Amino acid sequence: MTEPSSLKLKSEKINCSESDSAKNNSIVNESAEVSELNDMQAQLDFTFMQRAYELAQQAEQHDEIPVGAVVVHQGKIIGEGFNQSITLNDPSSHAEMNAIRQAGTYLNNYRLLDCTLYVTLEPCPMCAGLLVHSRIQRLVFASHDLKTGAAGSAFNLANNSQLNHQIEISSGVLQESCSQLLSAFFKRRRKEKKQAKQAAKNNQLEHK
């Protein structure tokens, strides 16, 4: 009488361990799929940030702080922008602002649902507020702005439980290139200012 029961137990145990190993396999497959998806997302993030970087270079060509941004909807760029504050005498003309205005026009909607914004520098408080208003789903930025960044560095407006919309944040994509572009720009500007100051001083001396 005991034999069949123990056999049954044994067979149950075998079944159980078989199903466990099947489960483990499916976890392994699933995690491979997830990492494949992550790889795909990382590749897409890189590609779109490269475009934002090109836009930042355009800003630099206009002697503006080199920041560029793109808005992506369903895998497609629907808005692009770069800093134009000085050119347009418009303090609100930041890269994000310009990209979002274009995307809103494209979607014919003031809500940018299911959109991702890529920007080469962490958004300022104004732009982070704008991202919340526009209901951007995800924000990807390259360099952190420790002084005024509002996606976690100096403030947290992009993902703040006190606000009515929270944004998923990723950072560090193409960070080195974007940071280098910014620091080279500020270095050049400091040098130009110093030279201008020296020239003015020389000019004064000549006229004494």
Ligand SMILES: [Zn+2]
């Ligand atoms: Zn801004």
